[in-house]
Amino acid sequence: xxxxxxxxxxxxxxxxxxRTCREMGIRTVLAHSQPxxxxxxxxxxxxxxxxxxxxxxxxxLNIRNLVTAGVLSGCDALHPGVGFLAENAGFARDVGEAGxxxxxxxxxxxxxxxxxxxxxxxxxxxxIPVIAGSTGSVENARDALAAAESxxxxxxxxxxxxxxxxxxxxxxxxxxxxxxLVIASQEAEKAFSxxxxxxxxxxxxxxxxxxxxxxxxxGGIVHLGERDCTVQQNHQKLIEESPxxxxxxxxxxxxxxxxxxxxxxxxxTGAGTVEFLVMDGKHYFMEVNARVQVEHPVSxxxxxxxxxxxxxxxxSDEALEIRQDEVRLGAYAVECRINARSAGRVTRFDVPxxxxxxxxxxxxxxxxxxxxxxxxxxxxxxxxxxxxEGLRRMQRALSELxxxxxxxxxxxxxxxxxxxxxxxxKYGTGFLGEVMKxxxx
Amino acid sequence: MELxxxxxxxxxxxxxxxxxxxxxxxxxxxxxxxxAPAPVFAPPPPAAAYPPAHQGHDAHASDAPVKHGxxxxxxxxxxxxxxxxxxxxxAPPFVEKGDTVKRGKPLCILEAMKLMNEYQAEFDMxxxxxxxxxxxxxxxxxxxxxxxxV
Numbered sequence: 001x002x003x004x005x006x007x008x009x010x011x012x013x014x015x016x017x018x019r020t021c022r023e024m025g026i027r028t029v030l031a032h033s034q035p036x037x038x039x040x041x042x043x044x045x046x047x048x049x050x051x052x053x054x055x056x057x058x059x060x061l062n063i064r065n066l067v068t069a070g071v072l073s074g075c076d077a078l079h080p081g082v083g084f085l086a087e088n089a090g091f092a093r094d095v096g097e098a099g100x101x102x103x104x105x106x107x108x109x110x111x112x113x114x115x116x117x118x119x120x121x122x123x124x125x126x127x128i129p130v131i132a133g134s135t136g137s138v139e140n141a142r143d144a145l146a147a148a149e150s151x152x153x154x155x156x157x158x159x160x161x162x163x164x165x166x167x168x169x170x171x172x173x174x175x176x177x178x179x180x181l182v183i184a185s186q187e188a189e190k191a192f193s194x195x196x197x198x199x200x201x202x203x204x205x206x207x208x209x210x211x212x213x214x215x216x217x218x219g220g221i222v223h224l225g226e227r228d229c230t231v232q233q234n235h236q237k238l239i240e241e242s243p244x245x246x247x248x249x250x251x252x253x254x255x256x257x258x259x260x261x262x263x264x265x266x267x268x269t270g271a272g273t274v275e276f277l278v279m280d281g282k283h284y285f286m287e288v289n290a291r292v293q294v295e296h297p298v299s300x301x302x303x304x305x306x307x308x309x310x311x312x313x314x315x316s317d318e319a320l321e322i323r324q325d326e327v328r329l330g331a332y333a334v335e336c337r338i339n340a341r342s343a344g345r346v347t348r349f350d351v352p353x354x355x356x357x358x359x360x361x362x363x364x365x366x367x368x369x370x371x372x373x374x375x376x377x378x379x380x381x382x383x384x385x386x387x388x389e390g391l392r393r394m395q396r397a398l399s400e401l402x403x404x405x406x407x408x409x410x411x412x413x414x415x416x417x418x419x420x421x422x423x424x425x426k427y428g429t430g431f432l433g434e435v436m437k438x439x440x441x
Numbered sequence: 442m443e444l445x446x447x448x449x450x451x452x453x454x455x456x457x458x459x460x461x462x463x464x465x466x467x468x469x470x471x472x473x474x475x476x477a478p479a480p481v482f483a484p485p486p487p488a489a490a491y492p493p494a495h496q497g498h499d500a501h502a503s504d505a506p507v508k509h510g511x512x513x514x515x516x517x518x519x520x521x522x523x524x525x526x527x528x529x530x531x532a533p534p535f536v537e538k539g540d541t542v543k544r545g546k547p548l549c550i551l552e553a554m555k556l557m558n559e560y561q562a563e564f565d566m567x568x569x570x571x572x573x574x575x576x577x578x579x580x581x582x583x584x585x586x587x588x589x590x591v
Contacts (some may be wrong), residue, residue: 049580050581050582059581064520064553066521067554068520068553068554069578072521072522072578073578
């Protein structure tokens with residue numbers, strides 16, 4: 001069993017990991033940057049090591065200092081948390097070579113999953129549904145027309161080298177395709193010095209639904225149901241819930257089975273998430289997040305399984321504490337991410353409580369929120385017997401939450417939760433964008 | 442030990458900042474020593490150029506009292522590593538309290554990921570205090586020496 005763990009992260013996920021370690025009797029050493037010296041996880045950890053100045057690339061991304069800190073402080077394992085180096089195969093390799101256990105999948109698995117095209121091919125090879133698309137780049141209008149015909153309209157033209165929406169165009173009829181192809185290719189050429197484009201089926205307003213997996217090295221692998229993360233702003237998740245209002249028991253079984261099969265085949269270890277888009281009762285593989293995710297508490301509250309604990313057991317070559325037939329998905333849980341909209345000193349902090357309420361945060365009154373890192377400062381999670389009960393409880397809990405001294409998105413979250421479309425459960429990833437346009441948030 | 446292994450070791454040792462190395466493997470033992478003081482093998486990062494840790498929250502690495510005179514300044518650890526005051530276990534320390542050190546002269550070694558990084562004086566200085574303990578881990582920004590410019 002892991003005796004001593006270096007935590008190479010900060011904020012609420014560091015607090016989250018320390019809490020489980022304390023329950024398991026694992027000594028914690030927190031690696032932190034200079035401005036984080038006053039942070040809550042530094043106070044909570046058994047020991048702490050400063051690993052660099054404020055900029056993340058010199059501290060939380062400084063592989064040499066992190067590995068050295070782990071070795072010299074007598075740790076036998078390292079937890080990367082979320083973000084920063086959590087999905088960096090080179091880091092996982094260096095940690096292993098220094099003689100420490102990396103709490104996560106093997107470097108080769110991280111590497112494969114980091115390549116979105118290879119990951120998609122792996123899924124497709126196993127018969128897992130993926131979003132239909134041209135097999136390679138489309139060179140001319142004739143190829144494109146043929147590809148679009150077989151995929152079915154609407155299609156989306158994407159730049160192979162793409163990102164940030166550049167070179168991306170939605171095409172609804174064959175008449176538009178020729179012109180759009182030229183424009184998209186030119187845009188891609190300008191943005192990425194590569195005019196290569198390909199086609200994919202365009203899913204209009206889909207749901208973002210992901211399956212939580214935990215796996216050990218003894219062949220144990222279970223899924224803990226789904227999380228619906230459809231409420232997003234610029235691809236940033238804001239509210240996550242489980243179960244999803246659109247996932248039927250049959251769809252859940254299919255998605256769960258696909259996710260388990262894929263990660264078992266890849267020899268995956270630890271906590272991971274398989275992301276799907278869901279549309280008209282069908283699911284399409286998107287990608288795998290090879291780490292624990294920010295929204296993991298939602299699944300913990302639904303299933304009663306401590307995911308960080310299972311991660312640490314798996315990394316220690318121990319067996320998971322739960323089998324698939326023991327997983328119960330009885331309750332409903334929902335999480336609101338509380339984001340800072342400004343840095344500064346927190347002058348007042350009232351934490352909601354009461355039945356069915358969980359708050360994961362690293363804030364305290366008097367804490368100075370530094371401007372250098374992620375804006376997530378708290379996660380408010382509530383449970384209920386039904387979605388309606390859970391959402392009423394979330395409204396109640398949000399009304400108790402007071403953070404003064406910094407600007408936050410609490411009010412905006414209150415409006416989203418109260419919004420009739422959100423309450424109805426019938427919406428897609430475009431929902432928040434539409435609501436924003438109305439100007440009511 | 443293979444002869445080529447020995448050559449490889451000699452070559453690495455020659456380039457290193459160490460003046461002495463003891464290597465044991467499979468019951469065999471090799472000891473290499475340099476006659477002259479070790480040459481510097483890597484340009485050290487500008488230790489003094491790093492900003493001080495939070496005011497009032499000096500790094501926790503050293504429990505040594507850190508009194509900061511008006512005319513003195515700290516040389517801080519530019520990386521996380523093991524602090525060595527001397528080039529070899531039985532060698533005298535590079536510097537002692539009260540020493541005057543010329544710019545470019547070695548102050549200490551920080552070992553990180555099996556690499557010995559030698560740090561030199563950035564300017565002419567008098568060593569007012571040695572603040573880190575030999576052989577112990579120092580964290581980033583930990584005060585190693587209190588010095589006065591001369």
